Amino acid sequence: MSEVTITIDGQEVTVPAGTTVLQAARMAGIEIPTLCHDPELTSPGACRLCVVEIEGMRNLPASCVTTAGDGMVVNTISPDVMDARKTVIELLLANHPEDCLTCERTGQCRLQEYAYHYGVRGDVFHGDRTEFPIDDSNPFIVRDLNKCIRCGKCVRVCDEVQGRSIYSFAYRGFDSIPATAMDESLAESECVFCGSCVSVCPTGALTEKMMHGVGRSWELEKIKTTCPYCGVGCNFDLNVKDGKVVGVTSNAESEVNGRALCVKGRFGYNFIDHPDRLTKPLIKKDGEFQEATWEEAINLVAEKFTQIKQEHGGDALALFSSARCTNEENYLANKFCRAVLGTNNIDHCARL
Amino acid sequence: MHEIAGADFILAIGTNTTETHPVLSLQVRKAVKEGAKLVVADPRRIELADIAETHIQHKSGSDLALLNAMANVIIEEGLWNREFVEQRTEDFEALSQAVKDCTPEWAAETTGVSAETIRETARAYAGAEKASILYTMGITQHICGTDNVLAIANLALLTGQIGRENTGVNPLRGQNNVQGACDMGALPNVYPGYQAVNNPDMQQKFEKAWGVELSPKAGLVVGEMMDAAYAGTLKGLFVIGENPLMSDPDSNHVIQAMDKIDFLVVQDLFLTETAEKADVILPAASFAEKNGTFTNTERRVQRVRKAVEPIGDSKPDWEILVMLSNAMGYPMQYGSPGDIMKEINAVTPQYGGITFERLEKQGLQWPCPDVDHPGTKFLHKDKFARGKGKFHAVSHVDPDEVPDEEYPYVLTTGRRLFHYHTGSMSRRAKGLAEAYPEEYLEVNPKDALKLEVETGGKVRVASRRGEIEIPIRVTERIQPGLVFASFHFRETWLNKLTNDARDPIAKIPEFKVSAVKIEKVV
Structure with missing residues (x-):
C-alpha cells in the first residue's frame, strides 16, 4: 500500500x-x-x-x-481554527439547555467537555430554542431531544451497525431532528432497545433510564466482564457504586461485540440485587424452608449424599451442572460428581 | 464470529438469531449489506427472513428431507467439489446412494417447499465462493437431530465449504457458558476436553490426577435421570443453576419424578420452581459477584470479573463445591478460580495454554494447547479431527408425534428477545419484565378464524401430556397448522405440553414438534 x-x-x-x-x-x-x-x-x-x-x-x-x-x-x-471551533460550540449552546447540574451525562458529555476546554459560555448567541417533550415511554432509554446536537450518530449506528434504521432525520433546518418513523415515541417504534444509540450519543440526549440518578460518571467503577445471557459472549462494563451494580455500559475494547449489545446484556442486570435473591442456606423442615448456617446445610448434604452412596452406590446420585456457571465451577462440579459422589451421572441443559 | 460477515452465501436453518443471538445477527446483517445471499430456512417467518433473499418455510420436522434434497441436486447436477471430496473425505458413495431418490420433487411433498426453491438454494450454496451454514436448536431439537446435523455436514463436505475462512458448519450455542460446561466435562460420557470415560487410558489419566478410582460406565443424561428418578433408582439429586421443572420436556413427568427423589439439593440465585421442591437450598453468587471464565459459541474463553461482593451469605458455586467436597472427605484446596484453571490446564489438552494471565489481555479460542499457542480461529483447516471427513447416509423420519384428528396442531417452542431460559434472571430484570410481561401463542390468521379467537383472546392448549391456558397473537409469521410460544413463563408453562421423545444419540428432546389441540377459553 x-x-x-x-x-x-x-x-x-x-x-x-x-x-x-x-x-x-x-x-x-x-x-x-x-x-x-x-x-x-x-x-x-x-x-x-x-x-x-x-x-x-x-x-x-x-x-x-x-x-x-x-x-x-x-x-x-491556529487562531482561526480555535475561533471557528469556539463559534461552533457557541452556536450549539445557543439551543442547548445548560442543565449540567442534573444532566445524567455530566462528566462524560462531549459538549460539556469541549465547552470547558475552549472556554465557551452559552450566552453569546440568542435565538429560538426548540422545545420537545421528553420521550421516556419505554423502560430503557430516555430521549431528550432538547439536548440533541444533530450529530446523527444515533441515526448512523442504528442503520450501519444494527441494520434497523429506527431513526432518520425528519423536518428541515432548525427543526430537523433524528426521529422515528412517523415521529412516534421509541416505545411505539420498531426499536428493540439494544441501546447502541445511547452508547454513541455524545450528549445527554439519549441516556440509560435505569442509570438516572444512581451516580455521577466519575463515581462509577467500571469492571469489564462477560455477559451472562446468550452464547455470543459479549463483553461490557459493569458500573459499580458503593458495592452495587448500577448499570451496564459498552466497552469498545470488547473483541466479540465492540460496543454493540442487546437489550438483555445492556439492560438485564438488575436481577443481581433483586430482593428475591436467596441469601441464606435453607433446609426444609415439615414442608417449610428454614434458614440455616452454611455449616448445618453443608453437613446435612454431605451426610445424606454419603448415606445414599453407601446404601445404593454412587449411581443412585446425580448432578445437574449449569451452563450459567463458569468453566472453573463446571470443572469442579465434574470432579465432585465423578471423584466424590462416585458416578458419571452429570449433565446440564445443553440440550434444552 | 466476525467470519460470518465475510461469507457470500449464508444458509441460516433453524436459528432465530435476531432474538436468540442478537449481537451475532449483526454479522449476518453486515454480510447481507455487503452483498451476501441469505437463505433462511425456518417454519416461522422469523425476523431474519425479512432481509433474506429466500425464505424456505418448510414444515417443522422436515429438515432432513430438505437437506438431503439439496445434496441430491448438488450430486445430480455435478456441482460437488471433486478435489475436496477426493482428498479430504470418505464414504461419498454411501451418501450418493442414500440421496439418490431424494429428488427435490420428492422433498417438495414432505417439506411443503417447491422443488425449484430447493434446486436454487442447492446451486447457490455449492456455487458460492465462501458459504456458511448457521444452525441452532431448530435443527437439533428433533428425534432426528443428530442426523439433521450430519446432513448439514454432508453438504459442507460435498462442496468443500468448510475449513476455510468465512465458511463452515456453525452451530450457535444458546447459553452463556453452554460451550464451557461441555468442555469442562459437565456431560455423562466425557471428562473435561471430551476425553471419554469409557476409554481406559482416560480413566487412568483422571484417576491419577484426582487420586481416586473412577467409574468407566457412562452416566445418564438429564432426561434419563428423570426417568431413573421416576423409576425410583435415582435417590439423590444435586441441581446447580438449573431449573429442569420448567426447562425440560413433559414437565408433569418431571414434577412426578422430582417428587420421588429422596434428597434434592438445589444451588441457585432464586427460589426457582425446582428449588421449591428441594430439601436443601444453597444460595449461590451471581456472575457479577465472582471471578472465572465463560467460553462462548466460537470457543473463545473470556474472563468473568467480580464487580461486587456476593449478596447476603451467598457464595460462588466453586466455593460451595469445595466446602461440600471437604465435608465428604475428599479434600479440595483452591484459593481462587485461577488455581482451578491451573488444574484445568494440566488435564484438558484444548485448554492447556489458557491461563488467567493471558486472558487478562484478551480472550483465547481453544484449541490452545500451550502458553505460546495463539489459539485457533477456525477448525478443520487442513484436516478434520478424525482425519478424513466422513459422509453419513441419513434419511428422513417423521417426528415422534404427528398431528392427527384429536391433536391437529403442531406446537413448536423457542425463545424471545427479552427473556432467557426459564426467566429466573430476565423476569427479575425490571426493564425486561416490563417490556415483555407475558407470553402469547403465535397463531396463523386462518387458524384463529377457525378457533374464533382474536389477538389477546385466551385459548386452552392441550397435548397428550398436559394443558395450559395462554393468550394468542394472530400473525402471518406462523404457517397454518403450526403454533409457537416460548418456555420462559411459569404462568404459561409450555413444557407441560412438550414431548420428551429424544434423539437416540444426542439425547436431545423433540421440543420442536408436539401435537396439540386448541380450544377457545370462554
Missing part, C-alpha cells in the same frame, strides 16, 4: 494513502475534537468541530472527511 507523509503541527507523519487528516493526527497523538465522528461509522462531516487549517486551502476543512495528501501542511491549533 502506498503511503503519504504530511506535517501536522510541525510533526511529520507517514500514513497509508487514503487516511483522513483526523486519523493521521490521532495516529500522531494529536487530539482534534469531534462530535459527529465515530471510527466505526461513516463520516458526514456535519459538526465542523474538527476543522483544521491546511496550507493552500481557502477555508477550514473538516479533518474527518479530508484525505491526507502527500506534503500537506496542517495546523490544528
Whole structure:
C-alpha cells in the first residue's frame, strides 16, 4: 500500500494513502475534537468541530472527511481554527439547555467537555430554542431531544451497525431532528432497545433510564466482564457504586461485540440485587424452608449424599451442572460428581 | 464470529438469531449489506427472513428431507467439489446412494417447499465462493437431530465449504457458558476436553490426577435421570443453576419424578420452581459477584470479573463445591478460580495454554494447547479431527408425534428477545419484565378464524401430556397448522405440553414438534 507523509503541527507523519487528516493526527497523538465522528461509522462531516487549517486551502476543512495528501501542511491549533471551533460550540449552546447540574451525562458529555476546554459560555448567541417533550415511554432509554446536537450518530449506528434504521432525520433546518418513523415515541417504534444509540450519543440526549440518578460518571467503577445471557459472549462494563451494580455500559475494547449489545446484556442486570435473591442456606423442615448456617446445610448434604452412596452406590446420585456457571465451577462440579459422589451421572441443559 | 460477515452465501436453518443471538445477527446483517445471499430456512417467518433473499418455510420436522434434497441436486447436477471430496473425505458413495431418490420433487411433498426453491438454494450454496451454514436448536431439537446435523455436514463436505475462512458448519450455542460446561466435562460420557470415560487410558489419566478410582460406565443424561428418578433408582439429586421443572420436556413427568427423589439439593440465585421442591437450598453468587471464565459459541474463553461482593451469605458455586467436597472427605484446596484453571490446564489438552494471565489481555479460542499457542480461529483447516471427513447416509423420519384428528396442531417452542431460559434472571430484570410481561401463542390468521379467537383472546392448549391456558397473537409469521410460544413463563408453562421423545444419540428432546389441540377459553 502506498503511503503519504504530511506535517501536522510541525510533526511529520507517514500514513497509508487514503487516511483522513483526523486519523493521521490521532495516529500522531494529536487530539482534534469531534462530535459527529465515530471510527466505526461513516463520516458526514456535519459538526465542523474538527476543522483544521491546511496550507493552500481557502477555508477550514473538516479533518474527518479530508484525505491526507502527500506534503500537506496542517495546523490544528491556529487562531482561526480555535475561533471557528469556539463559534461552533457557541452556536450549539445557543439551543442547548445548560442543565449540567442534573444532566445524567455530566462528566462524560462531549459538549460539556469541549465547552470547558475552549472556554465557551452559552450566552453569546440568542435565538429560538426548540422545545420537545421528553420521550421516556419505554423502560430503557430516555430521549431528550432538547439536548440533541444533530450529530446523527444515533441515526448512523442504528442503520450501519444494527441494520434497523429506527431513526432518520425528519423536518428541515432548525427543526430537523433524528426521529422515528412517523415521529412516534421509541416505545411505539420498531426499536428493540439494544441501546447502541445511547452508547454513541455524545450528549445527554439519549441516556440509560435505569442509570438516572444512581451516580455521577466519575463515581462509577467500571469492571469489564462477560455477559451472562446468550452464547455470543459479549463483553461490557459493569458500573459499580458503593458495592452495587448500577448499570451496564459498552466497552469498545470488547473483541466479540465492540460496543454493540442487546437489550438483555445492556439492560438485564438488575436481577443481581433483586430482593428475591436467596441469601441464606435453607433446609426444609415439615414442608417449610428454614434458614440455616452454611455449616448445618453443608453437613446435612454431605451426610445424606454419603448415606445414599453407601446404601445404593454412587449411581443412585446425580448432578445437574449449569451452563450459567463458569468453566472453573463446571470443572469442579465434574470432579465432585465423578471423584466424590462416585458416578458419571452429570449433565446440564445443553440440550434444552 | 466476525467470519460470518465475510461469507457470500449464508444458509441460516433453524436459528432465530435476531432474538436468540442478537449481537451475532449483526454479522449476518453486515454480510447481507455487503452483498451476501441469505437463505433462511425456518417454519416461522422469523425476523431474519425479512432481509433474506429466500425464505424456505418448510414444515417443522422436515429438515432432513430438505437437506438431503439439496445434496441430491448438488450430486445430480455435478456441482460437488471433486478435489475436496477426493482428498479430504470418505464414504461419498454411501451418501450418493442414500440421496439418490431424494429428488427435490420428492422433498417438495414432505417439506411443503417447491422443488425449484430447493434446486436454487442447492446451486447457490455449492456455487458460492465462501458459504456458511448457521444452525441452532431448530435443527437439533428433533428425534432426528443428530442426523439433521450430519446432513448439514454432508453438504459442507460435498462442496468443500468448510475449513476455510468465512465458511463452515456453525452451530450457535444458546447459553452463556453452554460451550464451557461441555468442555469442562459437565456431560455423562466425557471428562473435561471430551476425553471419554469409557476409554481406559482416560480413566487412568483422571484417576491419577484426582487420586481416586473412577467409574468407566457412562452416566445418564438429564432426561434419563428423570426417568431413573421416576423409576425410583435415582435417590439423590444435586441441581446447580438449573431449573429442569420448567426447562425440560413433559414437565408433569418431571414434577412426578422430582417428587420421588429422596434428597434434592438445589444451588441457585432464586427460589426457582425446582428449588421449591428441594430439601436443601444453597444460595449461590451471581456472575457479577465472582471471578472465572465463560467460553462462548466460537470457543473463545473470556474472563468473568467480580464487580461486587456476593449478596447476603451467598457464595460462588466453586466455593460451595469445595466446602461440600471437604465435608465428604475428599479434600479440595483452591484459593481462587485461577488455581482451578491451573488444574484445568494440566488435564484438558484444548485448554492447556489458557491461563488467567493471558486472558487478562484478551480472550483465547481453544484449541490452545500451550502458553505460546495463539489459539485457533477456525477448525478443520487442513484436516478434520478424525482425519478424513466422513459422509453419513441419513434419511428422513417423521417426528415422534404427528398431528392427527384429536391433536391437529403442531406446537413448536423457542425463545424471545427479552427473556432467557426459564426467566429466573430476565423476569427479575425490571426493564425486561416490563417490556415483555407475558407470553402469547403465535397463531396463523386462518387458524384463529377457525378457533374464533382474536389477538389477546385466551385459548386452552392441550397435548397428550398436559394443558395450559395462554393468550394468542394472530400473525402471518406462523404457517397454518403450526403454533409457537416460548418456555420462559411459569404462568404459561409450555413444557407441560412438550414431548420428551429424544434423539437416540444426542439425547436431545423433540421440543420442536408436539401435537396439540386448541380450544377457545370462554
